[in-house]
Amino acid sequence: MSDWIAARQGRFEHFVEARLPDEEREPRRLHAAMRYAVLNGGKRVRPLLVYAAGEFAGAAEAALDPIAAAVEFVHAYSLVHDDMPCMDDDVLRRGKPTVHVAFDEATAMLTGDALQAEAFRVLAEAPVAAETGMALIRDLAQASGTQGMCGGQAIDLAAVGQSMNAAELETMHRMKTGALLRASITMGATAGCVSTAERAALEHYADAVGLAFQIVDDLLDAVATSAELGKTAGKDQRQSKPTYVSVLGTEAARRWSERLRAEAHDALSSLGPEAQSRTTRLGQLADLIVQRRS
Amino acid sequence: MSDWIAARQGRFEHFVEARLPDEEREPRRLHAAMRYAVLNGGKRVRPLLVYAAGEFAGAAEAALDPIAAAVEFVHAYSLVHDDMPCMDDDVLRRGKPTVHVAFDEATAMLTGDALQAEAFRVLAEAPVAAETGMALIRDLAQASGTQGMCGGQAIDLAAVGQSMNAAELETMHRMKTGALLRASITMGATAGCVSTAERAALEHYADAVGLAFQIVDDLLDAVATSAELGKTAGKDQRQSKPTYVSVLGTEAARRWSERLRAEAHDALSSLGPEAQSRTTRLGQLADLIVQRRS
Numbered sequence: 001m002s003d004w005i006a007a008r009q010g011r012f013e014h015f016v017e018a019r020l021p022d023e024e025r026e027p028r029r030l031h032a033a034m035r036y037a038v039l040n041g042g043k044r045v046r047p048l049l050v051y052a053a054g055e056f057a058g059a060a061e062a063a064l065d066p067i068a069a070a071v072e073f074v075h076a077y078s079l080v081h082d083d084m085p086c087m088d089d090d091v092l093r094r095g096k097p098t099v100h101v102a103f104d105e106a107t108a109m110l111t112g113d114a115l116q117a118e119a120f121r122v123l124a125e126a127p128v129a130a131e132t133g134m135a136l137i138r139d140l141a142q143a144s145g146t147q148g149m150c151g152g153q154a155i156d157l158a159a160v161g162q163s164m165n166a167a168e169l170e171t172m173h174r175m176k177t178g179a180l181l182r183a184s185i186t187m188g189a190t191a192g193c194v195s196t197a198e199r200a201a202l203e204h205y206a207d208a209v210g211l212a213f214q215i216v217d218d219l220l221d222a223v224a225t226s227a228e229l230g231k232t233a234g235k236d237q238r239q240s241k242p243t244y245v246s247v248l249g250t251e252a253a254r255r256w257s258e259r260l261r262a263e264a265h266d267a268l269s270s271l272g273p274e275a276q277s278r279t280t281r282l283g284q285l286a287d288l289i290v291q292r293r294s
Numbered sequence: 295m296s297d298w299i300a301a302r303q304g305r306f307e308h309f310v311e312a313r314l315p316d317e318e319r320e321p322r323r324l325h326a327a328m329r330y331a332v333l334n335g336g337k338r339v340r341p342l343l344v345y346a347a348g349e350f351a352g353a354a355e356a357a358l359d360p361i362a363a364a365v366e367f368v369h370a371y372s373l374v375h376d377d378m379p380c381m382d383d384d385v386l387r388r389g390k391p392t393v394h395v396a397f398d399e400a401t402a403m404l405t406g407d408a409l410q411a412e413a414f415r416v417l418a419e420a421p422v423a424a425e426t427g428m429a430l431i432r433d434l435a436q437a438s439g440t441q442g443m444c445g446g447q448a449i450d451l452a453a454v455g456q457s458m459n460a461a462e463l464e465t466m467h468r469m470k471t472g473a474l475l476r477a478s479i480t481m482g483a484t485a486g487c488v489s490t491a492e493r494a495a496l497e498h499y500a501d502a503v504g505l506a507f508q509i510v511d512d513l514l515d516a517v518a519t520s521a522e523l524g525k526t527a528g529k530d531q532r533q534s535k536p537t538y539v540s541v542l543g544t545e546a547a548r549r550w551s552e553r554l555r556a557e558a559h560d561a562l563s564s565l566g567p568e569a570q571s572r573t574t575r576l577g578q579l580a581d582l583i584v585q586r587r588s
Contacts, residue, residue: 021440027448030440081407084380086399105380106451109403113375113410114444120414121435130424137431141415146315146324150408154321157400 004281005288008051009044015065016072019122033103033111034118038076040094045213045289046071049184052281053202057192064191066126067136070119071184074144077115078180080108082153088235095230116144128191136187143183152176156241164242170211177217178210185209185282197271204267205282212260213289215253218243220294222250228294261290298575299582302345303338309359310366313416327397327405328412332370334388339507339583340365343478346575347496351486358485360420361430364413365478368438371409372474374402376447382529389524410438422485430481437477446470450535458536464505471511472504479503479576491565498561499576506554506584509547512537514588516544522588555584 016038021031047068054064083090083098084105091101100108123137142148152175159172185206189199218236222245226233236243244253264286268279310332315325341362348358377384377392378399385395394402417431436442446469453466479500483493512530516539520527530537538547558580562573 027440027445027452029452030445030448034440077407081403084403086378086380086403107448109375109378109380110444110448110451113371113406113438114440116407116410117435117439117442117444120431121439124428124431124435130428134418134424134427137414137418141411141418144407145411145415146321146328146408148411150404150411151321151324154324154401154404157404158321158323 004284005048008048011061011065012044012047012051012068012072013039016069019066019069020118029103029107030110030114033099033107034115036096036102037080037099037111037115038072040096042072042076042094043292043294044068044072045285046075046181046184048285049181049209049282050188052285053185053188054191055188056202056278056282057189057194057198059188059192060127063126063128063132064188066122067187067191068184070123070136070140071180071187073115073119073122074140074149075180077112077119078149078153080115081112084108087153087157088239090232090235092226092232093230119144132190135190139183139187139190143179148175148179148183149177152179159242161240162242164247166244166247169242169244169247173211173214174207177214178207181210181213182206198275201267201271202282204270205264205286208260208264208267209286209289212257212264212286215244215257215260216290216292218245219250219253219257220292221245224294230294257290261286298578299342302342305355305359306338306341306345306362306366307333310363313360313363314412323397323401324404324408327393327401328409330390330396331374331393331405331409332366334390336366336370336388337586337588338362338366339579340369340475340478342579343475343503343576344482346579347479347482348485349482350496350572350576351483351488351492353482353486354421357420357422357426358482360416361481361485362478364417364430364434365474365481367409367413367416368434368443369474371406371413372443372447374409375406378402381447381451382533384526384529386520386526387524413438426484429484433477433481433484437473442469442473442477443471446473453536455534456536458541460538460541463536463538463541467505467508468501471508472501475504475507476500492569495561495565496576498564499558499580502554502557502561503580503583506551506558506580509538509551509554510584510586512539513544513547513551514586515539518588524588551584555580 020035020038023032023035050068051064080099082088083093084100091098099111126133152172155172156176185202189202220229221233221236224233265283268283314329314332317326317329344362345358374393376382377387378394385392393405420427446466449466450470479496483496514523515527515530518527559577562577
């Protein structure tokens with residue numbers, strides 16, 4: 001597994017390194033900030049899900065690189081904007097100063113805006129059939145918009161200091177982080193070929209993994225240190241944000257993440273033993289997402 | 295002309311009114327802010343250019359509505375982000391409080407982000423052949439990104455308090471406002487069918503009109519009142535931003551805008567008398583852009 005991950009991460013870094021605009025080209029400060037925001041040693045969970053789902057679906061690797069880049073650009077832009085003073089006001093991300101600290105607020109704003117444009121551009125230039133490209137762009141735009149990531153963040157903003165029950169929290173997180181994780185999986189599959197039953201199983205897997213990811217994020221925010229996370233820990237509680245830990249308690253949240261991990265494996269197993277060799281990576285990524293320590 | 299404009303503006307308002315997410319649907323505050331940002335009585339210069347170029351190219355009207363919406367969503371998102379305190383810090387836009395004043399900064403940030411996603415979504419769902427859709431998305435992403443609008447804004451940021459010559463100013467504005475105006479014209483044409491010579495003429499027209507638009511903007515900022523403009527006038531000078539007025543002087547700037555208007559007409563005339571009936575609207579829009587008073 002670690003070989004597979006390292007190989008895909010290496011492939012991904014190589015692709016985005018070459019794809020992101022050159023720092024030596026004008027506007028240099030903006031280009032430098034975009035590279036700083038993306039090339040910062042993230043875990044690349046979303047790209048790994050793209051590759052794993054794409055390989056399951058028999059997609060060409062060259063078609064998966066731009067998809068992986070697109071979802072990571074959207075993820076990176078959302079972090080840059082989220083960290084700004086008018087949102088979460090955070091100074092630390094992946095162990096380094098956030099973009100608005102390392103550069104300035106206006107550059108951070110433009111960096112996020114330009115990364116979103118780049119996400120759609122890399123898809124529109126992907127080596128896939130035009131119909132496939134249009135489906136990928138629809139999926140990403142949907143996952144990023146008001147019924148996906150941006151909408152989840154809006155609900156998150158409104159929730160500060162409010163109480164939420166577990167169902168409301170789940171709705172918010174399915175939009176805020178789940179939608180893009182889910183799109184990573186469905187877009188990887190779209191680049192290849194899957195049966196209706198396979199797509200349904202992947203969607204079930206994606207729903208479980210997307211939610212598990214957020215529960216684990218909440219657990220880590222509550223129990224890990226900033227040094228372990230590379231970002232400010234304990235922030236949710238200080239900001240009085242409802243989280244799975246505040247709503248369910250640590251133990252119940254941990255049990256739920258384990259149940260979702262089992263659900264993800266069940267979704268893959270439902271495809272029968274003959275699919276097993278193709279679902280190995282997806283199963284391992286579910287384990288990684290739930291069992292990670294940062 | 296005013297009938298044609300009123301009809302296209304009416305058609306456009308109707309389309310985006312129905313297309314923008316409903317304020318009654320969650321997340322309501324975000325949806326309300328998106329509608330506030332777009333449905334605010336702008337002049338719709340970019341949509342009008344889309345319709346005029348599309349009608350020149352014989353495109354179906356139903357294909358032009360989503361293109362007009364996409365360019366206007368990008369334009370609207372850029373205004374929302376531009377007006378924020380970390381950028382231009384402006385409180386007035388089209389005669390109303392800016393989005394971060396009427397709502398709040400975090401909502402303004404998300405509104406811009408979500409409008410950009412909507413722009414690509416409306417194109418990805420447009421009733422056009424997939425190849426056409428991909429070309430449209432490439433064009434819009436290019437015009438919005440670091441070699442277009444975002445890049446121009448980054449250069450603009452770096453220019454505050456600096457001196458610029460006319461050539462540097464032109465480069466900045468060709469990116470900052472010219473790229474999206476140009477894309478409005480080329481995308482409208484892409485939805486239909488144009489010969490190589492026609493495309494070249496349209497691009498020449500677009501370059502002239504895009505630059506003329508900005509020169510007139512600079513002139514209006516210097517000479518009109520806030521009430522006439524519906525936005526804060528005299529801002530460029532207070533912010534020590536290089537403009538065509540500060541670099542060339544009012545009279546030379548006005549003469550240049552007139553020369554560009556003539557160039558736009560020449561580009562259309564180069565297609566010969568048989569094309570004249572198809573280029574009327576484009577010619578009239580060039581006049582409107584240069585001779586507007588707000």
